[in-house]
Amino acid sequence: MADLTALPARVEDFAGLAPLDHGSRFTAAPLVPATRFVFRGREAAIEAATAAFGLALPRTACRAAETADRAALWLGPDEWLLLAPDGEGEAIAAAFREIAAPHSLVDVSHRNTGLDLSGSEVAAVLNAGCPLDLHLAAFPVGMCTRTLFAKAEIVLWRRAVDRFRLECWRSFAPYVHGVIADAALEYTDEG
Amino acid sequence: MHFSFLSLLRNAFSAHRDWPEQWRSPEPKPAYDVVIVGGGGHGLAAAYYLAAEFGIRDVAVVEKGWIGGGNTGRNTTIVRSNYLLEESEALYDHALKLWENLSQVLNYNVMFSPRGVMMLAHTTHDVQSFKRHYHANRLAGIDTEWLTPEEARDWCPGLNIAKDIRYPIVGATLQKRGGVARHDAVAWGYARAASALGVDIIQNCEVTGVRRGADGAVIGLDTSGGTIAAKKVGVSVAGHSSQVMDMAGVRLPIESFPLQALVSEPLKPIVSCVVMSNTIHAYISQSDKGDLVIGAGTDQYVSYSQTGGMQITAHTLDAICELFPVLRRARMMRNWGGIVDTTADRSPILGTTPVPGLYVNCGWGTGGFKATPGAGHLLAATIARGEPHPIAAPFSLDRFARGRLIDEAAAAAVAH
Amino acid sequence: MSASFRTAAGGRIDRTKRLSFSFDGVAYSGHPGDTLASALLANGVRLMARSFKYHRPRGVVTAGSEEPNALVTVIRDDGRTTPNLAATTVELYDGLVAVSQNRWPSLKWDVGALNGLAAPIFVSGFYYKTFMWPRSFWKKVYEPQIRAAAGFGEAPKAADPDRYVNRFAHCDVLVIGAGPAGLAAAGAAAEAGARVILCDENPEFGGSLLTDASATIDGEPGAAWVAAVVADLAARPNVTLLTRTTAFGWYQDNMVGLLERVTDHLADPPTPLPRERLWQVRAKRAVIAAGALERPLVFPENDRPGIMLADAARTYLSRHGVAAGSRAVVFTATDAAYAAALAAKAAGVNVVLVADLRREASPAAEAARASGIRVDLATTIEATSGGRSVESVRLARIAPNGSVSPGETVACDLVLHSAGFTPTVHLYSQSRGKLRWDDARGVFLPGEPHEDVTCAGACNGAETLAACLDQGHAAGAAAARAAGGAEVAPRTCAASGLSIEIGGHLGEVPHGRDASRVKCFVDLQHDVTAKDVRLAVREGFRSIELVKRFTTTGMATDQGKASNMNALAVAAAAMGLDVPEVGLTSFRRPYTPVSFGAFAGVNRGDLFDPIRRTPSHEAAAALGAPFEDVGLWKRAWWFPRGDEDRHAAVARECRTVRESVGVFDASTLGKIEVVGPDAAEFLNRMYVNPFLKLGVGKCRYGILCRDDGFVYDDGVVGRIAADRFHVTTTTGGAPRVLAMMEDYLQTEWPELDVWLTSTTEQWAVVAVQGPKAREVIAPLVEGVDLAAAAFPHMSVAECRIMGLPGRLFRVSFTGELGFELNVPATYGAALWDALLARALDLGGCAYGTEAMHVLRAEKGYVIVGQDTDGTLTPADAGLGWAVGKAKADFVGKAGMARPDLTGPHRKEIVGLLPDDPKCVLEEGAQITAEAYPAKGTHALGHVTSAYWSENVGRGIALAMIEGGRSRMGTKLHVPMPTGPITVTVVDPVFWDKEGKRLDG
Amino acid sequence: MLLITCPWCGPRPEIEFAARGEAHVARAAPDADGEAIAAALYLRSNTRGLLAERWRHVYGCGRYFNAVRHTVTDKFVATWRVGESRPDLGGEGTR
Ligand SMILES: Cc1cc2nc3c(=O)[nH]c(=O)nc-3n(C[C@H](O)[C@H](O)[C@H](O)COP(=O)(O)OP(=O)(O)OC[C@H]3O[C@@H](n4cnc5c(N)ncnc54)[C@H](O)[C@@H]3O)c2cc1C
Ligand SMILES: NC(=O)c1ccc[n+]([C@@H]2O[C@H](COP(=O)([O-])OP(=O)(O)OC[C@H]3O[C@@H](n4cnc5c(N)ncnc54)[C@H](O)[C@@H]3O)[C@@H](O)[C@H]2O)c1
């Protein structure tokens, strides 16, 4: 008989990989486990989702909205990535079930995993694989988008001038980590 | 003047002042029995075989630029016949047999070099697919061999057969009769031989319209050099097939994409045969001059710009470095693009058209150089007889409506 | 070692430090700031290479990246060996080891030079005319000889261990070239507040100002101005400065490829640094300020070591403090070479005379005379002598009527020549900008642009320093403005310094030699002479593109930087046409060669492609499972126990599944959550199967075709709720199936209220298959009645699995009682461990993809992509039953009804049993009616899957055979190299034909 | 690498996009004959000049959109969202 209490505590996939701490120039830290949903729907449902999630879904392309512990990232005109603390999934799902208008809410908490990237060279490291202009004027704080990092699809969200959140699918984590580690090699604190 | 070592020697004494033009460059006549549109290898070969084999010498080839300036002059020159489907095997082996004697037949050294074409298998799926090729070829009498990774490395030293790489080589097929040829010489050799038989080769003459008589049949062409009457017209313009056939009101199941290639600086011999990997997208051989000739992929959109994106070449060079880690420091010296005419089933269209007197040879896409002698020969036969040559017959334009596709890629479950 | 040619003072070298290096095993020394070329010249070494075809002795001709002759191999170690580097671009470092190329046994005594004797025969294109007889000799004798003789450097012997990196970058204004024009442009653009990237291929910014001590700009010395501008730029956060960085390629929409050489100049590169960095810069606007290249004069025997371009010699003097010889003859068609003559004289070189092709004395000529240099006007060089170095030249007088009469022979060890300057329009032309012919000066200049790019300075035809600065400033300001920057006031500079002459002489010089025999080199590297070019024209190659390909002029590593204009002029003259009528060959990427490694970047080894692993990968690896590549995934292939080989392990796994139970990691299957009120309608349109009536809690095996009617993918579709489906796809098919569904949804049926979300990685999936499957899973599952009647085959339920929110499927790809358990991916390993532990307790085992393949083949289940290829319809694959006949439309309905997609000749999937039960057929083997088919016999089909079936106790196979289902029971043959194998066509179900075990 | 203006996300690099071929090609009706099916599946105008296309911003907003691009210059003339009407291209026609 399997021991159900034997389940390991949930950690994000990046947590299993070597930490990348180059101090103020560049640091990559695994995120704490999170609840994530992909929400899709048309106008009526989008309105309703605001109430259900407690946060107005951003309607501007490539922008995120957040409260203290929840965030909604615009990924497409009818697509948002909803982020909330671990463990809130069932409550959120229940709230969305009340929405009568056609929509789709899909739990992707475990599909995605993420890194918190920071440091003065963070954009340079990301630009080793990400083809977007990460200059503040082109990619301001609060901007988010799906894009590419080398050969992996990622979601990139700028949290502060020198800080990004990167999410990818769980099996791509070692790859993304590897490319970041390689790009960060030359940005040690001494260097 | 016959080409030989002796004639070279003789001309050396006269400081090579007496070599005649390799082909004449006459003004177009008002009318021809047959006009071939497109002075690439295929068109020139067709004209040559019309004159040499089918006795039709009142022939012109009209070329909008300079002969061989299309894909004939910009391809990676891989020649092989180890295709999977019987129709293709027949087609490409017909061509390969012509390659084997081409220099002698044309009295022009086209440097056909049967140094072997090796195709690498990296996955279980590759093995299944390549074994299918191997057995199909054996049955057809085409010389494909199956190699272990070690045999592959022995045949091509420098190949990385380490087991711990991302896509280890798990086997390979080898067609020893396959190889490469000197692309430009093929165009020139056919032009010279055709010209000697009376064919007019007219460069800098662009076809701008196809004239049709009251019965709908072809009667001639409008060109930048005036109107040329023709009893029969063969169109062999590769990347521009849609445009020229459009002039005759024939729509084609073709899209034209940029395909890139590149060469390295010359190196002493290092890659001894042609090495191809479909799975990781690399094609490489080394020219007699020493440069590594590398084929890249197509861009994803229709374009006539003969260029292409950096990501395409970069992707290929990733793979080359993976297969040959000793080549990371080799350097790209020149990179260019061609326009490839691709059909839905990646097989050519060769035969008659709904317009009487109009024949078409196109859709060779990324792989028609190897077919040059064969395609020219079959086009000539088809034009001469007014009906498809049996080897060409399956490659008819109507196969798309019937659904009788000849889909090598799908059959190899690659399109999958 | 010969005498030192280092001047007493001057140059931008650090004379206080010595660097030792070797060339061909001989030790020399130089200084920081030297290139290999300047250091060799300083040491009196002039023979640096051998030419391609005739192996003629060659020295350095230029001082830049356009060098055609002095190619060397630089060796750090076996893997870090770099062939074909121009010595003019190799920065000297302590311990540098370089060797010459293309010579045997040594550079001095090169057997290949015998080729030179055959030069009268080895004219351009000679190989097309010979080596054809006897036929077999081409492959066995001629070609191997040609190949061995050709090629320059050798590739390294070992894999290159260096790292290469990529960087995407964006800017408002990219400035290429940091001479006066480029610096002025960058300065203006930076001042406007634009984001600027400035790159130059040299180790230092300054371009021609680095070599012009006479330059003053706004009253300041040129060098000081450079330093000030660079310091100002460096201090600005909106500016990125890149030295040692070549803009090599223009791609669409102003994407410019830059190659930054990060460590090649260092004696001991620090490990964190990459060797090279490839920049992919997207520039809103670009300014090209690439300068101009000096053009050689084409005169008889103009290729001997010691014969070099005049401005190159001036550069060696002013930049490196090296006088390339001691007794010089200067040969020129413009004023530019006079600066070199004066500089040489000032450095103590005996400048014997300047031979000027022009009839009239220019002010520069007068000035030279005034300083005591002999200047002979209307004078040409018509012969040179010397072996490993030039020893003399023969002058000749050009009469007003053009006739040439021989003159004196002058001893010298240095010939400096210059035909004038050619604007560097390479990148501009790559950007598809049109070139225009400047008839007055005889050059091609930038014309109508295609991209958002402007040219400034010498590359744009400017000749004076002031003009370069003004053009640069204006171009930089305009570019910044166009990219959204501020207005910068126009400015003109007060500047003086050396000027160049854009234009000058083109093509072969007048001489009295037999033009059809004398060697006037046009393309030095490829040994192409003016007479070769004329021969090509004579033979009918009446297009510059054809001339290029026939003679190979311009096709060497320098891509004709120094030779193309001369070749063009010679060809045009031979054709009797004007130069612009003949036109140029295409400028192509790259400007200078770029290493493959730089393109590959990080895409090597494990990072070549993402490696996707399932949550239980580590557990499988711990059990010793080998892994199979499927798409990007690694899948456990089998799980050996003890010293079992593959065969034994697979046989045991297959047996165990049928006798008790097996667990299998199915996480890689693609999963798509299809949600919305129209979900069933959407699936009904996508799949060939009917889906409208599928009940909640039920699954159906679905077949997906494309509109052409051929099978594309398959999978199980489970209805979780009225408006929610859990769709699975093949492992390899996941991304393309999702893309295809999006395509139809967004573009064909945008009105449908349904959305697709990939959940492939949300769920970890373990399949439990076998008679004891229920027993294995029961303790882990809550909330589902697992009884056969309550939860029959093809059921699905949301439930708790190990306390986690999960999805349980009752499906089977083995023909046994089977379940697939889905839990959130993070807990996949825990689920696997728990299920495997249970299974082991009950006598079961883990099984891998190989056993999975065998088990499904025993049941005749096809694998799309293995048993089908892209040419089979559902009916061909024996799946015709799945097609919803009553449906009005679905993807592929029309396509599969085409005449040739139906009828008796279609290939169909059937089973095969070899007569010899021990025989396992080979996948891919062909099938014929005859045991000994003649060559060219039509194959009836081929073996798609073949295994040893431990459960059936014999070899079994699936095959695709023409009219296969009508051939049941007939004997066919599989002709193998070892002899034919007789097989019988059978129903493809080899195990449990009634399908009873599914219901267990 | 082209620079493509996604009508939702703005100018983005080509590698984020998937070209989906010529626009305005209707699927064949379920009972269409071989010619009609072949036309829908395979016949393309392959224009040398302005070509109407479908692209998808796969590694972005995921949306399909319409575009007109010149196949000789490789320049996009316009991109617009599905459902929007085609912008006025100054009389430049495509086929
Ligand atoms: C980069 C690249 C790599 C390739 N690699 C290989 C390979 O390794 N092996 C292989 O077998 N194949 C390869 N191919 C494909 C091969 O090059 C072509 O299939 C083959 O050369 C086509 O020959 P052709 O004579 O039909 O066409 P082309 O040589 O293109 O000739 C067509 C001619 O028609 C002319 N023309 C067009 N329009 C008109 C008009 N209106 N009026 C007059 N003339 C016109 C063109 O100017 C051109 O010269 C490659 C192609 C490319 C681009
Ligand atoms: N060779 C010459 O151009 C030359 C010689 C003597 C005097 N001058 C004088 O110098 C002035 C010319 O100034 P300018 O600024 O136009 O040219 P410049 O030659 O001073 O500067 C051009 C710079 O661009 C660099 N460059 C060229 N192609 C490049 C590429 N693809 N990538 C990166 N860098 C590249 C060159 O190495 C050089 O440093 C004129 O006053 C002229 O009289 C020029």
Ligand SMILES: Cc1cc2nc3c(=O)[nH]c(=O)nc-3n(C[C@H](O)[C@H](O)[C@H](O)COP(=O)(O)O)c2cc1C
């Ligand atoms: C097989 C092959 C080998 C080539 N080798 C060389 C070479 O050694 N040097 C060179 O400059 N170009 C080489 N090229 C490229 C041509 O110079 C040219 O780029 C190509 O024919 C396309 O023409 P374009 O660049 O004028 O458009 C080669 C091309 C082919 C097809």
Ligand SMILES: [Zn+2]
């Ligand atoms: Zn978008």
